[in-house]
Amino acid sequence: MTRSDGGTDTLPSTALLTDHYELTMLRAALADGTAHHQAVFEAFARRLPAGRRYGVVAGLGRLVEAIQAFRFTDAQVAWLEEQGIADARTAAYLRDYRFTGQVDAYREGEICFPGSPVLTVTGTFAECVVLETLVLSVLNHDSAVASAAARMVTAARGRTLLEMGSRRTGEASAVAAARAAYVAGFDATSNLEAGFRYGVPTRGTAAHAFTLAHTDERAAFASQVAALGTGTTLLVDTYDTATGIENAVAVAGPALGAVRIDSGDLAAEARAARARLDALGATSTRIAVTSDLDEHTIDALADVPVDVYGAGTRLVGGSGHPTAGMVYKLVAVADRPGADAPLRPVAKTAAGKASTGGRKTAHRELDARGRAVRETVVVGPATDVPGRALQVAVIRDGHVVHAPTLDEVRAHHRGAKAELLPADLDLADGSPRLVAAAAADLAGSAA
Template sequence: MVTMTTTTSTALLTDHYELTMLRAALADGTAHHRSVFEVFARSLPAGRRYGVVAGLGRVVDAVESFRFTPEHLAWLRETGIADDATAAYLAGYRFTGSIDAYREGELYFPHSPVLTVTGTFAECVVLETVILSILNSDSAVASAAARMVSAAHGRVLLDMGSRRTGEQSAVAAARAAYVAGFDATSNLEAGFRYGIPTRGTAAHAFTLAHADEAAAFGSQVRALGTGTTLLVDTYDTREGIARAVAAAGPGLGGIRIDSGDLGAEARAARAQLDALGAGSARIAVTGDLDEHVITALADAPVDVLGVGTRLVTGSGHPTCGMVYKLVSIADRPGADAPMRAVAKRSAGKGSVGGRKVAYRGLDHAGYASRENVVVRHLPDAPEAGLGRALQVPVVRGGNVVHHPSLAEIRAHHRGAKAELMPLDLDLAPGTPRLAADPTALTPTTGA
């Protein structure tokens, strides 16, 4: 597998106000006060019972690449966003703090402390936008994908959403869907960058480019072999299946149907393929699939499900609504300065002060029974008896200490999802059973 890491700077993938806050904090000294920021969601999208954390690996890459180039600094000076002191600070910016987070692939619920950033106020505050942009987008795709995996009941799931979102968003979405259990993607950059299996054969344009359907199928079989998958619904699906078997013979790999009543079309196709001696040919369906359509196809003879629009766009993955909030800060510089909890009290947007850590309580059968979230300032003083610790060290002293492979991330997701009860996996609208109660959070000793 080829792996690739980006060296492109992520420093300007941020909002204007991050740098105006920095400018003022440098002037009044707050920039150098030790701080703790947390990422959490106050609620899940309406009707969702759980969410899936995705994008942590990309967050780490983004933090490592958060460097201001001379060109960046010149532009910031020219536009008046940065003064001399701010530009000088940004010129030498390197994140030297710590990050703790839920493992990628882990499940999260309202008020779960998904990610904690510790360092000086200056080095933490400028990371807000890039961290949230990654976690909100990737976790939204992974959460939608996980529901589709449940609906598919072991059938092959392909990400085919590249043409329905931005070009880089498509790569990130392919990775997030793979984390949540999708089997492959159509996106070659995702395959190259992350080692995700890729799939694809032909679109309707290939059939239309030939004199007739038989010529198109013959060309594809000669180039790709009889095991290829032929798209049979350009003109008439029944005739297309007959031509597909005629072109490839009984060893035809599969057919794809992209239109019509997919359940009825698949049943008719299975009967026709079997009658023509192509009993081993797989049936793939595509076309505006989501978890509900996939569920409706449960009894249809469908082997492969290709999902695009509703995997990668907002209609399929409503925003996670994760926020990045300051929860603790020192009143003077220095690593030994005492910390004090801080919290918003805004109506509907309140937060709980103090550093939080979380544990997944499990019952005697191994099912998740409670999301135990406690408040404390010491990151390395675990409480006993509260369950499986959910946060792990990711960055220490600016150095990455957490390096799971995508295979390990996928395995962790499967294990975490297996802790859910059938009620939690129900695709009907519901509420999260394991949501932490923010009003019940109380500080532990050691603050």
């Protein structure tokens, strides 16, 4: 893992970030020989969260790191044996486990729809099946956050967006969420580990506790300005926002960088704040608002003089980002060992959870204006399929061959999002425009 300072860290073993049932399957497959048969697994979403018109793929970079670190330590294997989860044959396999297969995927930051084959994992059944939980935990979390963040970016209309959700989720999830939001177009995060590990720009103001810790508001503001300069952002709503603004400008002067408002009717408070700041001569002082923002509350503030939005709770957890809904399914398997053994398409047929057998390829066709008009998903090699290929080679024979920088990932997302129509970007509940074409292609190709 490369840090933002150019140094490297070794990611701790990710091998037990999995579910018991995967080792149940592995143990049985090793016993009957299926473990060594070639297989193809795909990650995709049958449907998007209700009302969502598109999804955003995120977490691929983290997943690649996690697959490279999927190594069982001696202590982990010993524990699995003690618990009766692994027998001697399984333990021996796990001690030597290294993923030596292939991974193809949509680029991180890509737009996706129901049926999009976001990730394809090829190798022996054993080495692929044990990756299921790792694949889904990373892609589902990061894609959910990125999809919510992309909608907030649309709602913000070019204004600054800060990710501030670290205190509303688990500590590891907070770092991943900051990265995912940045992929989707957020400008910075409050999370320092995300800055150190991934190079995401960081920002931070102060909490109400800082104001309350001083004898009065002016003393708190004076302390912050003395330490950080007049360009800092002062939190002005601890007691009374109007008085807080007056105290902030009195202490910092008209060159004050910004004020932050975290409570009340944000639209009314921001309008009043702008009028008061201008009257005090602080015409260049920016206004930042926080407090449970999502794409709808941000959109409602479009005509309000707000310069910076800070989003947390509804970005990193709860109803703000319903799950991306991805599943990891076996779509083809050989009936005997050997790299040259023919693959047999397999599919689940259960009502509501049916899948299409066979390895897929996907292309997105654009019109003359560069807007997406069709996502074609076919079983087997794509020949004469119009549009750009959506999957790229990520891992070959266990070695990483696709490792874009985070800036390159952000740039790809901007380009992919620019291919959407205004209707796709509408924040009102709606259905994915391209899902019908993708579903038709899947059904037609399987016939």
